[in-house]
Amino acid sequence: MYYWWFFIQFFLVFLLNSLQILYVLLFINLSAALFISVVYKRKKTLFLLITLFIGFVITTFTLDLEKITKEKQFKGQDLVFYKDTPYGNLVVTRNENQFNFFDNSKFLFSTENTIENEEAVHFAMLQHKNPKKVLLLSGGVNGLTKEMMKYKVEYITYLEINPVLVELGKKFTTNLSSSKIRIIYEDARYFINRTKEKFDVVIIALPEPTTAQLNRFYTLEFYKELKKILNTNAVVSFGLLSSNEYLSAEVKNINSVIYNTLNKVFKNIIILPGNRNYFVASDGILSSEIVKLASNNNLNNAYVNAFYLSDNDLKNKMLSVMKNVTFKTEINRDFKPIVYYHQLKYWMSHFKTNYYLIFGVLIILLLLFLYRLKPINLCLFTGGFAASSIEVILLVTFQVVYGYVYQMIGIIIMLFMVGLALGIYCMNFITKKYTVNNYLKIQAGLVFYSVCLPFVLLFINYINPNPVIVQVAYCILILIIGGLTGMTFSLSSKIIKKDISSVAAETYGADLFGSAIGAIVLSAFLLPLLGVLKVCLLIGLFNLASGLNLYVKRNSYQ
Numbered sequence: 001m002y003y004w005w006f007f008i009q010f011f012l013v014f015l016l017n018s019l020q021i022l023y024v025l026l027f028i029n030l031s032a033a034l035f036i037s038v039v040y041k042r043k044k045t046l047f048l049l050i051t052l053f054i055g056f057v058i059t060t061f062t063l064d065l066e067k068i069t070k071e072k073q074f075k076g077q078d079l080v081f082y083k084d085t086p087y088g089n090l091v092v093t094r095n096e097n098q099f100n101f102f103d104n105s106k107f108l109f110s111t112e113n114t115i116e117n118e119e120a121v122h123f124a125m126l127q128h129k130n131p132k133k134v135l136l137l138s139g140g141v142n143g144l145t146k147e148m149m150k151y152k153v154e155y156i157t158y159l160e161i162n163p164v165l166v167e168l169g170k171k172f173t174t175n176l177s178s179s180k181i182r183i184i185y186e187d188a189r190y191f192i193n194r195t196k197e198k199f200d201v202v203i204i205a206l207p208e209p210t211t212a213q214l215n216r217f218y219t220l221e222f223y224k225e226l227k228k229i230l231n232t233n234a235v236v237s238f239g240l241l242s243s244n245e246y247l248s249a250e251v252k253n254i255n256s257v258i259y260n261t262l263n264k265v266f267k268n269i270i271i272l273p274g275n276r277n278y279f280v281a282s283d284g285i286l287s288s289e290i291v292k293l294a295s296n297n298n299l300n301n302a303y304v305n306a307f308y309l310s311d312n313d314l315k316n317k318m319l320s321v322m323k324n325v326t327f328k329t330e331i332n333r334d335f336k337p338i339v340y341y342h343q344l345k346y347w348m349s350h351f352k353t354n355y356y357l358i359f360g361v362l363i364i365l366l367l368l369f370l371y372r373l374k375p376i377n378l379c380l381f382t383g384g385f386a387a388s389s390i391e392v393i394l395l396v397t398f399q400v401v402y403g404y405v406y407q408m409i410g411i412i413i414m415l416f417m418v419g420l421a422l423g424i425y426c427m428n429f430i431t432k433k434y435t436v437n438n439y440l441k442i443q444a445g446l447v448f449y450s451v452c453l454p455f456v457l458l459f460i461n462y463i464n465p466n467p468v469i470v471q472v473a474y475c476i477l478i479l480i481i482g483g484l485t486g487m488t489f490s491l492s493s494k495i496i497k498k499d500i501s502s503v504a505a506e507t508y509g510a511d512l513f514g515s516a517i518g519a520i521v522l523s524a525f526l527l528p529l530l531g532v533l534k535v536c537l538l539i540g541l542f543n544l545a546s547g548l549n550l551y552v553k554r555n556s557y558q
Contacts, residue, residue: 018084019066026056073105080172087162092172099172101141101165108207109142111173116239118304119274121147124203124237126293127286131200133231135159137188137217139205141169145181150299155180157197159188161403187403189222193464198231204238208254208343212396213403215337218258221461222334223265223281233284236266239276241346247324250346256326257339264331271325273317288315334400334461335454336531344524366517375550376436376492377510379443382546384514386446386539387485389522390453391416393532394478396523397457402470412478419482426483427490434494436554442487443547449481450540454533485511 030053037046059065070082070091077093077100084090091102101108121144125131132154136144140158148156158176160166163185169176176183184191209215216222218238226236240258241251255271258279262269266281270288280286287293289311294304303309332339348355373381395412402408460473492507526535 018089019069023056023060030056074102081168083164085162085164087164090162090164090168092168101168103162103165106207106210109139109205111142111175113142115303116275117143117147118301119272119276119278120144120203120205120237120239122294122299122301122304123272123274123278123290124235124280125151125201126290126297127235127280127282127284128200128233131235133157133197133199133201135199135202135229137202137204137206139203140176140181140183141165141173142205143173143175144203144205145175145178149178149180150301151297153180155182157199158183159186159191161185161187189216189225190403190467192222192225192229195229198229198234200231200234202226202230202234202236204236206238208240209332209337209339210343210347212337212340213399215332215340216334216400218261218339219332219334219337220261220264223262227265233282235280235282235284235286237278237280239274239278242273242275242277247321248346248349250342250349252324252326253329253342254339254346255321255324256329257332257342259325260327260329261332271318271321272314273321277321288318290314333531335397335458335533337396337528339528341525341528344528369513373510374506375546375553375556376439376495377506379439379543379546379550380488380492380507380510381514382542383443383446383485383488384511385518386450386514386543387416387481388515388518389526389535389539390450390481391478392519392523393453393457393527393535394474396527397461397532398470398474401457401461401464402467402474408471412474415475415478416482419479419484420486420489422479423483423486423488424490425486427487430487434491436495436550439488439491439495440547440551440554442484442491443543443550446484446488446543447540447547449484450536450543453477454536457532 030049034046034049034053036042037049066082067079071079074091074093077095079091080094080099081092082090088103089105091105093100093102097112099111101110120139125134125148131151134148134153134156136148136156136158138160140156140160145156145158156178158181160183166176166183166185204217206217207214209218223236230236240254247255255277259269259271262279262281267283268286269279269281270286272278272280272288272290290304291306291309291311291314294301295306299305330336330338370378370381391412395409398408398412456473456477460470465473489507489511496506522535526538530538
């Protein structure tokens with residue numbers, strides 16, 4: 001099976017979109033079914049398969065299913081562009097003269113959004129007396145650069161990791177036409193860690209930290225890295241979700257965590273409410289008198305001016321938001337993305353559902369299931385839990401260290417499957433004795449791996465090596481956990497002395513159920529709440545407990 005992953009990831013993914021890859025797989029499977037039907041002379045089946053094959057060919061060459069599904073997804077909008085890129089699936093739609101950009105179905109920004117563009121730029125730029133060198137993290141396509149040109153800037157360094165997004169910006173807008181805009185196609189953190197330049201203003205025009213990849217631009221580690229490339233009294237700004245009338249508990253928590261994280265690095269922070277809550281941070285003096293500052297700079301703005309804004313109103317709204325900031329909260333970190341958890345709670349709050357009751361029932365059912373498991377199957381459950389949890393941890397931390405993971409997801413899954421196959425294959429050469437003691441040695445290896453993993457990841461993040469070294473390191477780590485999982489699965493099936501169908505059902509079921517529980521529980525709750533270090537130790541503890549249980553009851557397998 002892993003050969004197909006290799007074929008898809010290193011060949012088809014560069015030539016075809018996701019639906020076209022599915023067409024290829026469907027064609028291969030239909031062809032195989034037709035061949036088998038002919039060999040075994042299954043006439044009725046053959047007729048059905050020929051009908052399906054003809055329908056498949058007609059559909060493939062007459063309908064653009066990719067376009068049809070996108071149009072259904074973005075109903076009421078004119079679909080002008082869609083494409084899979086190594087960094088995500090990009091979609092551009094149009095409403096009148098406004099273009100809307102989406103990445104992996106998540107809204108990025110709209111062009112011609114004058115109000116938001118002016119707030120994002122002028123709330124920050126007006127805080128600096130003479131902003132000459134500006135760093136822009138994303139947002140160049142939607143018009144922020146035009147607002148920046150109202151100042152006497154020497155140049156704007158615009159960071160965008162996806163070249164296709166910039167090409168679309170040049171195609172559909174004139175926002176990147178100035179010679180003062182220097183576009184760099186590089187991960188922002190990679191650039192910040194290596195540049196020798198210093199900047200007066202940094203504007204982070206990214207969406208809220210709803211994913212692990214976005215969260216890495218709202219962490220203590222990132223702000224410390226950013227501080228190193230700032231001139232004296234430089235200004236940093238970004239916007240988060242806002243509400244002028246009411247702040248929910250979830251939004252208060254998000255604002256509080258971000259504020260306290262910033263406060264660890266910068267002396268002064270203000271939150272200016274607008275279409276979004278704009279966090280402005282600096283070691284210099286900050287002011288909420290935006291209208292006065294705009295007037296002093298003779299800016300010709302459509303919205304950020306005395307006709308639409310009032311400094312008194314802005315100050316009162318700022319004080320109202322600041323009153324809701326709790327100053328004793330956890331700090332958002334690379335390997336403990338607590339804001340991601342609050343973002344998840346904010347999303348869940350839109351649905352009137354008692355999640356505590358649902359989770360309580362599920363936990364009781366899980367405990368009953370675990371109670372009924374036999375020792376070896378309990379080890380398989382915790383081993384599956386460890387395997388899927390560690391996969392998620394490696395995916396999340398890879399994003400933190402490397403920058404993006406969209407195309408690497410398939411490669412990491414493929415390597416895990418390769419590790420499974422190698423583990424099963426090598427088990428036959430490592431030992432000829434299929435005993436509980438040998439199984440416990442492999443279980444001990446899982447415990448050791450889980451305990452050591454966070455320190456290895458922290459070391460990789462600390463030294464921040466060449467991207468190639470990062471990729472190789474993560475490939476080795478995923479191969480090891482895949483190999484250990486494969487070895488436990490292979491050995492357990494030989495230890496349990498039952499007919500093959502019963503063994504397969506028990507072992508495979510326990511392993512898959514543990515994997516499913518690990519993936520959902522870790523990604524949604526454990527990782528953001530506990531962080532990578534504690535989660536890995538917890539995984540090791542789970543496997544240690546199941547291993548001790550098997551050791552105590554090992555005589556039942558003699």
